[in-house]
Amino acid sequence: MLAPKQFHFSFFLFFLVLSVLAQGKGKTMPLKNILIEIEQRYHVNFNYTEENVAGVQLIRPKKSLSFEQILQYLTEKTNLSFENLDNKFINIYKKEKNSKKICGYVFSNTDRKPIENANIHLNDGTRITTDSNGYFEFEKDAENIFSISHIGFIAKKVIIRNFDSKNCLKILLESEITELEEIKTNTILASGISKNIEGSFEIKPKKFGILPGLIEPDALQAMQQIPGVNSLDESVSSINVRGGTHDQNLFLWNGIRMYQTGHFFGLISVFNPNLAHTISIFKNGSSAFYGESVSSVVAISSTPEKTEKNTFSAGINMINADVYAKYNLSKKSYIEVSGRKSITDFVETPTYREYFNKVFQNTTITDFSKTQNIDYQSDKDFDFYDATFKYVQKIGTKDQLIVDFITIKDNLKVFQSASVNSINKSENNILRQQNYGGNVSWKRKWNSFNTTKINICNSSYELLGNQKTTNENQIVIQENTVDNNGINLENNHIINSKFSFNNGYQFIETGVANLERVNNPDFYRKTKDVLRTHALILEGKFNDTLSRILWSAGIRLNYIEKFKKYIAEPRIQFNYAFNKNLNLELLGELKSQNFQQIIDLQKDYFGIEKRRWIISNNSTIPIQRSRQVSLNLFYKKNDWLLDIENFYKRVNGITTASQGFQNQLEFVRTTGDYEIVGTEFLIQKRMNHFLTWLSYTYNNNNYHFDNYEYPGFPNNFELAHTLSWAGIYEKNNFKIALGTKWSSGRPKTSPDISRMDLANPVLIYNKPNNTNLNVFSQVNFSSTYKWESSKGIQYKLGISILNILNRKNEISEYYRINSLSNSIEDVETFSLQRTPNLSFRVSL
Known part of the structure; x- marks a missing residue:
């Protein structure tokens, strides 16, 4: 047994060893x-x-x-x-820390990563930079004020009042992404209309002011005020951009392609003017994400850029009534609905009568040889409507889901009868035109620099005509349908404050069917064609405000399954600012289109709606291909604005059936091209509340049909000279506009009377488009006034008068043989006569 002292020593030694061993383990x-x-x-x-x-x-x-x-x-x-x-x-x-030093770290506000080589500017002129960890330090002085800057970030000024020497500063710099946003001019043509630095026009309907003859922000009516955009027959269903036909334009509503653009046979736009938030119009240099058109692009979006409060409004004018409502379901979701319907079922207004007189104006036709009148009687029943629905849902902080629907429909019933030389003839006609569309869109913002969008959409169009002729006991049924399905994938990448990159893929499937059925004699024909197209898209954009250069280039590579054909479509936009007042812009593009509208016979659908969609067959109906380049000089200073643009455009693969000939080429089927060279000029001046502008357009537009006896002649849609002026006054809630439009007459083909036998008439023509109609001249007026009640309800009253001077403008003229009178008829079509319109709107 150990003695007590020995025990204590052994116990101490044991724990000392444990302690040493324990320290060896740590x-x-x-x-x-x-x-x-x-x-x-x-x-x-x-x-x-x-x-x-x-x-x-x-x-x-x-x-x-x-x-x-x-x-x-x-x-x-x-x-x-x-x-x-x-x-x-x-x-x-x-x-x-040394109390005489200030230290800190600099980070990006987006990903919290340290910023290396950030410049620290001290008041005494000293400059230091951050290390790889974003760290910096400097001697403390009396003022403790310094600034931080770095390329790609917004410079920041820092003032230190009570610096805690125990903690370093933590400074976040904001990314300078705003440099990539499109720079816009001041107001151009009217409030709410601007021109982007990339060459497109942008309309903000909710900020829209007023234009002559226009009291609502109608997209397709407003765009006709832009130089280079016309409608020869005053129709929004026949808009010609730099010589192109209406079907060569791409019309998109929330990503859905629209094949019907007009109510009342084009006198009213199908797009509710009180619904849209942004309308983008490209005459040239459009994004590579826009395909299937060889002329302009009109992209309409009803999605607001930021969250808006609950809204309800209702309005009425002398043609239609409409309602609009937006309701927030939560902080992250809302629904939006709109509806519009003609009031012709209840009342026949002066505006309605003028519209109908224009559409059905050929009730008195002048006989070419005897100058006699042939009277027609008619009974008409017409109505139209359109409706939209939108659902928006934000999912978390990065995702957004949007669902859109639109429906458009026109119905017309017409009974016509005529009596010539004791022979009675009558027709009972029904015409229905409708367009449905749906779109599901998903958008994910991965971070501040990367975004993905996916769209799945469908658009269905139908034109149905039923014509019954009593004296011949004949029933003719004609039907044209289009079914378009598409998938669009788009990725947007912001590389830095100067450069961005976009890429994507599109799949488009388009099916077109045409049906013709006659009971006497028996005839039945139905054709259906389907075309599938794949497209890869690449785009890059460089915007350097220091060198004042914006450069954007893209390419769209199309593959058409049916033809096993690849088509490359490069696009380019270049803008250089000589200074803050003067810009030079160069735009160019190559585009293609696989379907078009044709006119088999001018009398299809009793002469009112004759156009039918068809798909290219890559031979007799070629793929249309265009190339265009324009050079623009833009100057603004002291509320003056000057815009001069020269352009060249050529479209190959057109057919005579798509150009609306009503001369010797009406029954000729051949292919060719048109080539147009032109200049567009706009000068504008703002003086306080008054805005005035003058525009002039010149173009030389010619067809080339190599297989025809006259291989070259003027284009049907050529207006060699167009001049427009407007004076607009806006102050507070009162707006008034007066304007005039003048243009040289469109081409026409005259008959060769010297070679014709009027006793046994057969039409013999001179060279196609050998002469022109008389000049077109029209003065228009509009005014609106808005006020608000004590309860916050807004009221808006508007009045407009088209063609104040009631000038009789001829917009087309052609000739035909009248089988009843055995004579040649000169058929003239005129523009709207003096047409008033009133509107009233209430908004909550």
């Missing part, structure tokens, strides 16, 4: 190695300077500790502070 190691292990384990980044961690050693923290406990352990065991930023970045600095 061996110290460099702090830097410990930090590397923690980074790998927890996927974080430590920001520190080498001098702060050099020579620091300690025991590795236990693995059972949480991440926060590990940071607390390191803080206790070292003379360092650990600042945790979103469990991603941890800044390390010494607890005790």
Whole structure:
């Protein structure tokens, strides 16, 4: 048995050995190695300077500790502070700082990553830069004011009032992404209309002011005020942009292609003017994401750029009534509905009568040889409507889902009868035209620099005509349908403040069917064609405000399955600012289109709606291809604005059936091209509340049909000279506009009377489009006034008068043989006579 002293010594020696062994198990190691292990384990980044961690050693923290406990352990065991930023970045600095020094870290506000080589500008002129960890320090002075700058970030001024020497500053710099946004001019033509630096026009209907003859922000009516855009028959269903036909324009409503653009046979736009938020119009240099058109692009979006409050409005004019409502279901979702219907079922207004007189104006036709009148009687029943629905849902902070629907429909019933030389003839006609569309769109914002959009859409169009002739006991049914399905994938990447990159894929399937059925004699024909197209899109954009250069280039590579054919469509936009007042712009594009509208016979659908959609067969109906280039000089200073643009455009693969010939080429089927060279000029001046502008357009537009006896002659849609003027006054809630439009007459083909036998008439023509109609001249007026009640209800009253001077403008003229009278008829079509319109709107 051990003595007490020996026992105590043995006990002490035992625990001393345990203590030594225990210390051997918790061996110290460099702090830097410990930090590397923690980074790998927890996927974080430590920001520190080498001098702060050099020579620091300690025991590795236990693995059972949480991440926060590990940071607390390191803080206790070292003379360092650990600042945790979103469990991603941890800044390390010494607890005790020299009170005469100021230190800090500079990070990006988007991803919290440190910014290396950021410039620190001190008041005394000293400049220092941050290290790889974004760290900086400098001697403290009396003012403690400095600024921080770095390429790609917005410069920031820092004022230090009470600096805590125990903690370094944490400074976030905002990314300078705003440089990529499109720069717009001041008001052009009217309030709410601007021109982007990339060459497109943008209309904001909710900010829209007023234009002569227009009291509502109608997209298709407003765009006709832009130089180079016309409608020879005053129809929004026949808009000609730089010599192109209406079907060569691409009309999109929330990504849905629209095949019907007009109510009342084109006198009213199908797009509710009180619904749209942004309307973009491209005459040239459009994005590579826009395909299937060889002329302009009109993209209409009803999605607001920011969240808006609940809204309800209702309005009525002398043609139709409409309602609109938007209701927020939550902070992240809302629904939007609109509806519009003609009021012709209830009342026949003066505006309605003038519209009908224009559409059905050939009730008295002058006989070419005997100058006699042939009277027609008619009974008409007409109505139209359109409706839309939108659902928007934000999912989390990064995703957004949008669902859109639109439906458009026109119905017409007409009974016509005529009596010539004791022979009676009557027709009972029914015409229905409708367009349905739907779109589901998903958008994800991965971060501030990367966004993905996916669209799945469908558009269905139908034109149905039923014609019954009583004296011949004949029924003719004709039907034209289009079914379009599409998938669009678009990725947007912002590389830095100067450069962005977009890429995507599109799939388009278009099916077109045409039906003709006659009971006497029996005849039936139905054709259906389907075309599938794949497209890869690449775009790059460079915008440097320092060098004042904007450059954008893209390419669209189409593959047409049926023809096993590849078509490349490059696009380019270049803008150079000589100074803040003067810009030079160059635009160019190659585009293609696989379907078009044709006219088999001018009398199809009793002469009112004759056009039918067909698909290219890559032979007798070629793929249309266009190339266009324009050079623009834009100047603005002291509320003056000057815009001069010269352009060249050529479209190959057109057919005579698509050009609306009503001469010797009406029954000729051949292919060719048209070529147009032109100049567009706009000068504008604003003086306080008054805005005035003058525009002039010149173009030389010619057809080329190599297989025809006259291979070259003027285009049907050529207006060699067009001149427009407007004076607009806007103050507070009162707006008034007066304007005039003058243009040289469109081409026409005259008959060769010297070679014709009027007793046994057969039409013999001179060279196609050998002469012109008389000049077109029209003066228009409009005015609106808005006021608000004490309860916040807004009221708006508008009045417009088209063709104030009631000038009889001839817009087309052609000749035909009248089988009843055995004579040649000269058929003239005239523009709208003096047409008033009133509107009233209430908004909550």
